[in-house]
Amino acid sequence: MTDALPPLDHIPADLVSAADYQRYASHYLSANARAYIDSAAADELSHAANLSAxxxxxxxxxxxxxxxxGHCRRExxxxxxxxxxxxxxxxxxxxxxxxGERAAAYAATAVGSSMLVSTLASTPLEEIAAAAQGPLWFQLYWQPQREVTLQLLRRAEAAGYRALVLTVDAPLAGVRNVEQRAGFQxxxxxxAANLPGQAMALPALLGGQSVVFDSFMAQAPRWExxxxxxQQTRLPLLxxxxxxxADAELAVQHGVDGIIVSNHGGRVLDTVPASLEALPAITAAVGExxxxLLDGGVRRGSDILKALALGAQAVLIGRPFVHALSVAGALGVAHLLRILQEELEVAMALTGCRTLDDIDRRLLWPQ
Incomplete structure (x- = not known):
């Protein structure tokens, strides 16, 4: 369908899982929005791998x-x-x-969670922080000019954000064919409310130059x-x-405080491994x-338990909470988080875990 239904002001009785929110969201998101939110790169194999892993x-x-x-609290x-x-x-x-982001941030902090606010949020980062009941983290996309990057960082610090998360796997957009076929706009x-008047100006190309290597990648961040x-902030940097x-080792060498193991929801480069597949080796290398943290494919509380057993301290969800947001706004996001917490607690109890400190690889049946 093309036209989306207005969000609900109550939770229907048959809405009891993340999968149910995805099912409902097909009626509450426009076709244009679904083309952006639910799509992934190329043949979407890495997106599917995140779930199957x-x-x-x-x-x-x-x-x-x-x-x-018992409890599942975490510092x-x-x-x-x-x-x-x-x-x-x-x-x-x-x-x-x-x-938008105001509702999601309010819901997350109201139920004891938090949110990473995107540089490309459709609401200014200051307004999101004011709407939340608790602290947030700021996700930074590197900007072509260091001074613009620094301005975003200083705004986040001034607004009370507690950590800085630099996304490093998307220096250019993936080839998302579903978006292209749908003509997404x-x-x-x-x-991007945080970047008014900051449309990316790509360098002029000479004959024979590549738009990938000589434009986008010429402005992408590097280890330096x-x-x-x-050096610019005292905030924790992830x-x-x-x-x-190899990249995890370099990150630690450069003073990074944390790593989010992620394939960007399969949205950047197809056929890379699932995030969960990459986690054990990175845990062995730098987990001590x-x-x-991990994102990509988390749909159940038991998924959270498995990620923690393989070395993650926490997980992130993306598409599931956007589905919930579309269906019932802040109420939907809070409800989804409650569902996942309860599922995690059930999984912990049935695997003999009183707290998160009891979770390790012994909970996983040998493959």
Whole structure:
């Protein structure tokens, strides 16, 4: 369908999982919005792999364990979280709901979670921080001019953001054929509110030059930029989009405080491994030195448990909360987070885990 239904003001009885929110969202998102939110790169194999990677792991149950008084609370870079689950940075959330990022941030902090606010948010970062009931993190896309990058950082610091997350796996957009076929365009009222008048100006090309290598990649960040950024702020600095052990090692060497293992929801380069597939090797290499987070494919509380068992300290969700946002605004996002927390607690109890400290690879059935 082309026209979207208005968001609900209540939660229907049959809306009990992330999959249900995805099903409902097909009626509450416009076709144009779905082309952006639900698409992935090329043949979408990496997006599918993110989901199937969790299904391949089996959980080892434990019976008669004493888990009385258990909980799934986590301390992470100064955040006191009710559960190890945050909202991933997603651009242009007003595509899904008129209140966009304000509603999502309010819902997340109201239920003891938090949100990573995108540079490409459709609401200014200051307004999002004011709407939230608790602290947020800021996701930074490197800008062609260092002074613009620094301006974004200073704005985030002034607004009270608690950590800086630099996305490093998307120096240029992936080849998203679904978007191309649908002719996706941002509506006039939806734009990058944090970058007014900062449309990217690509260098002029000479004959024989490449738009990829001589335009986009000529302005992309490099390791020396990470060293510079580390010097500009006392905020915890995380890199988002690391899949290789070599890059994880370099990140630690450059003073990064945390790593988000992620393939960008399969939206940048197709046929890269699922985030969960990359996690164990990165855990073995640097997991004792910096906290690791993971995003990509998390749809169940049992998925969260598996990610933690493989070395993550927390996980992020993207598409699922945008689906919930489109269906019921802040109410939907809060409800989804409650569902996932309850599913995680059930999975912990049935695998003999009283707290998150009890979670390790022994919970996973040998592959």
């Amino acid at each position: 969790f299904a391949r792991w089996r959980l080892q149950t434990r019976v008669l364990a004493d888990v009385r008084g 992470l870079f100064g955040l006191s979280l009710s559960h190890p689950l945050l909202l991933a940075p997603v651009a242009y959330q007003k595509l899904a709901h008129a209140d 941002l509506p006039p009222a939806v734009y 930029d990470i060293a510079w950024l580390r 890199l988002k989009g690391v899949l290789s052990v 030195r910096v906290p690791l």
